[in-house]
Amino acid sequence: MSFSLKDWSSERLARVEQALSAWVPADAPAGLGEAMRYAVLDGGKRLRPLLVLGAAEAVGGNPDAALRAACAVELIHAYSLVHDDMPCMDNDVLRRGKPTVHVAYGEATALLAGDALQALAFELLAPEGAGIPDRVQASLCRLLAQAAGQAGMAGGQAIDLAAVGRSLTEAELRHMHRLKTGALLQASVMMGAACGEATAAARAGLSEYGRALGLAFQVVDDILDVTADSATLGKTAGKDALHDKPTYVSLLGLQRARSYARDLLGEARGALATTGLADTRALLALAEMVVHRDN
Amino acid sequence: MSFSLKDWSSERLARVEQALSAWVPADAPAGLGEAMRYAVLDGGKRLRPLLVLGAAEAVGGNPDAALRAACAVELIHAYSLVHDDMPCMDNDVLRRGKPTVHVAYGEATALLAGDALQALAFELLAPEGAGIPDRVQASLCRLLAQAAGQAGMAGGQAIDLAAVGRSLTEAELRHMHRLKTGALLQASVMMGAACGEATAAARAGLSEYGRALGLAFQVVDDILDVTADSATLGKTAGKDALHDKPTYVSLLGLQRARSYARDLLGEARGALATTGLADTRALLALAEMVVHRDN
Numbered sequence A, B: 001m002s003f004s005l006k007d008w009s010s011e012r013l014a015r016v017e018q019a020l021s022a023w024v025p026a027d028a029p030a031g032l033g034e035a036m037r038y039a040v041l042d043g044g045k046r047l048r049p050l051l052v053l054g055a056a057e058a059v060g061g062n063p064d065a066a067l068r069a070a071c072a073v074e075l076i077h078a079y080s081l082v083h084d085d086m087p088c089m090d091n092d093v094l095r096r097g098k099p100t101v102h103v104a105y106g107e108a109t110a111l112l113a114g115d116a117l118q119a120l121a122f123e124l125l126a127p128e129g130a131g132i133p134d135r136v137q138a139s140l141c142r143l144l145a146q147a148a149g150q151a152g153m154a155g156g157q158a159i160d161l162a163a164v165g166r167s168l169t170e171a172e173l174r175h176m177h178r179l180k181t182g183a184l185l186q187a188s189v190m191m192g193a194a195c196g197e198a199t200a201a202a203r204a205g206l207s208e209y210g211r212a213l214g215l216a217f218q219v220v221d222d223i224l225d226v227t228a229d230s231a232t233l234g235k236t237a238g239k240d241a242l243h244d245k246p247t248y249v250s251l252l253g254l255q256r257a258r259s260y261a262r263d264l265l266g267e268a269r270g271a272l273a274t275t276g277l278a279d280t281r282a283l284l285a286l287a288e289m290v291v292h293r294d295n
Helices: A005-023 A029-040 A047-058 A063-084 A101-105 A107-125 A134-148 A153-163 A170-194 A200-227 A248-252 A254-273 A281-292 B005-023 B029-040 B047-058 B063-084 B101-105 B107-125 B134-148 B153-163 B170-194 B200-227 B248-252 B254-273 B281-292
Strands: none
Touching: A005 A047, A005 A063, A005 A281, A029 A063, A029 A101, A029 A107, A029 B153, A047 A063, A047 A170, A047 A200, A047 A281, A063 A107, A063 A134, A063 A153, A063 A170, A063 B107, A101 A107, A107 A134, A107 B063, A107 B107, A107 B134, A107 B153, A134 A153, A134 A170, A134 B107, A134 B134, A153 A170, A153 B029, A153 B107, A170 A200, A170 A248, A200 A248, A200 A254, A200 A281, A248 A254, A254 A281, B005 B047, B005 B063, B005 B281, B029 B063, B029 B101, B029 B107, B047 B063, B047 B170, B047 B200, B047 B281, B063 B107, B063 B134, B063 B153, B063 B170, B101 B107, B107 B134, B134 B153, B134 B170, B153 B170, B170 B200, B170 B248, B200 B248, B200 B254, B200 B281, B248 B254, B254 B281
């Protein structure tokens, strides 16, 4: 029977949305909960949660742990967007087709909501009495913290910031993106794997899959920033060129960037084949979606 | 033999400073490491780390876990100061006698440095191969995440923000501070306890001690904001009144605020007596220091 990503995703997305809505508290003090929920709910493709769940299912992982991990990576992603959109960073007013959090709630609340979302991510990963083994909790916290911090997402954002108006080599650009977006995408896959007992070969293959997918994601992001319009993207198009940011398109040109994305899809596919896992169809379909998406 | 807090502290502070310097990476990308170190090193009273270590020693906890926990709470505290000082929050230019991080490194780097410090805190708590039991790692992550997030520090800051220019009842003010500063101070004590095997009575007593100490800390902070000068404080004095923020002094008057701080010290002392722990002299001395400090 053929695999339908749409069918596979829809049940999982529903679970993730429900869990996020339950776990991001409406009653956080003084409007903070409202801003946190605004930043997280009803928006985004939920690629990271789907990667967590896809990897967890592939290794037969604990489903409760996987759902928590799926929501936790999404909270980290959401907080990074809130802070990234702030006036002192990208100063963006549109995100997922809506006013950004600082436009809707003010800068101070946006700053705090981002901070609180990061803390909540780790809170989700270390629940008391939820039947998730301590070893899994510790592994999930480790993987997420490493991917979110200075050697991952935050470090990549710092490089990005310092790179505005400069020219980067392809190696420098790749390093920046590996940290800025790649680390969290790869961590999503590895957090899924950490929910079960994966062999060393499976973990190595999944790690390589996550690396290739993370890079492909950014290459395609750079392509879409040039080729798509704001309505389709749900965010401001063309802002890389506007901010004079180095991108794969500015570095390689549109055609070579496209072919690079296809090559990376091939690498992701090849890596999955080395895992020895019985069913990696969801992960393969997610990689294809990343490369072929139009927003 | 009498107990000297100075002697007890100096060896532990040296260990904490050394560990922070080793763990806050100088080589984080694009100036991020420099800003992170500037925010954390050579500054502050390190009250939270000392509370972690004092509680861990009282319960005979794992010293490596305790040192990590001590540094992790300090990183959360440091990140909160970086973000709190930013123009969209308190817009403060002086902290620990030095220009604040956003003044020294720019707003964007300050935002990212704060974000990266929060992630690093959790990374320290969940090390691979450091011999710290998974159960302890998971407990430490749980306690820190709860204290840092919307039901703790970040939530308290949101209430604080919303309270500017309003009048609060004493109950509302206490709730705000219990979250804003109290939660992390209490968590410091409980994280120390989580490094060992404390009885339920010991944990309950330590929790009550941490609650009273956390509240006393804030009452004394409010007193010092009125009575001390900026040079002694190492930060801008008088800013609560300037920003029309409700404080214990504005609510109770100076004299009743002072007597409230003494009452809370008595509660902290009484709570320690209920723990059944053999040696709580360091914790008692820390509570006395909190109430009797002049900066």
